[in-house]
Amino acid sequence: MSDIGLFMKQLILRPHEVVALAPSSDDLARAMVAHLSPLSGRVVEFGAGTGKLTRAILDRGIRPQDLTVFETNPDFCDLLRRRFPGITVHCASAATASGTVEAGIGAVISGLPLLSMTETVQMNIIGSAFRMLAPGASFTQFTYSSRAPIAEGVAAELLLRCERGPKIWANLPPARIWQYRRMQRHAD
Numbered sequence: 001m002s003d004i005g006l007f008m009k010q011l012i013l014r015p016h017e018v019v020a021l022a023p024s025s026d027d028l029a030r031a032m033v034a035h036l037s038p039l040s041g042r043v044v045e046f047g048a049g050t051g052k053l054t055r056a057i058l059d060r061g062i063r064p065q066d067l068t069v070f071e072t073n074p075d076f077c078d079l080l081r082r083r084f085p086g087i088t089v090h091c092a093s094a095a096t097a098s099g100t101v102e103a104g105i106g107a108v109i110s111g112l113p114l115l116s117m118t119e120t121v122q123m124n125i126i127g128s129a130f131r132m133l134a135p136g137a138s139f140t141q142f143t144y145s146s147r148a149p150i151a152e153g154v155a156a157e158l159l160l161r162c163e164r165g166p167k168i169w170a171n172l173p174p175a176r177i178w179q180y181r182r183m184q185r186h187a188d
Contacts, residue, residue, distance in 0.1 A: 029056035041106035046094035095124035098131035
């Protein structure tokens with residue numbers, strides 16, 4: 001079955017999990033990972049789906065053994081394991097990531113539909129990401145909305161600053177990239 005076929009099947013079977021109209025475009029995938037390099041170290045991906053962002057991460061020089069993905073859909077998990085030998089695939093919620101992955105991650109790349117989630121769910125997922133991330137490392141997310149994907153209350157509580165990135169018009173629908181980093185606390 002093609003990626004589009006599998007994606008559409010999952011959209012019909014699991015509409016609460018798959019909320020996009022189509023898999024991410026190559027342009028969006030490349031833009032999401034443009035800041036990565038072989039020097040980025042270990043990378044974690046949330047919501048890998050059919051692996052469009054996964055492929056782009058590996059194409060940036062991240063070694064398969066340095067990439068861990070979290071995906072809740074079992075069919076997508078099976079596809080990812082077959083398609084990308086050497087990566088670690090957890091068929092589990094991104095909220096569990098920090099209990100599974102050792103801290104010091106160089107980047108988290110997320111394709112999760114954060115805007116469709118409650119602030120409590122966002123807090124669990126984003127909190128998990130920042131427990132794993134090395135100081136100064138980023139959490140990169142895209143959204144189809146004009147507003148930031150992480151709720152203001154969640155960002156404030158976790159001391160996150162966000163940077164609005166480019167809008168990728170060559171995606172269905174067009175998507176905006178956002179990058180988050182934790183603000184450093186200053187000693188008094």
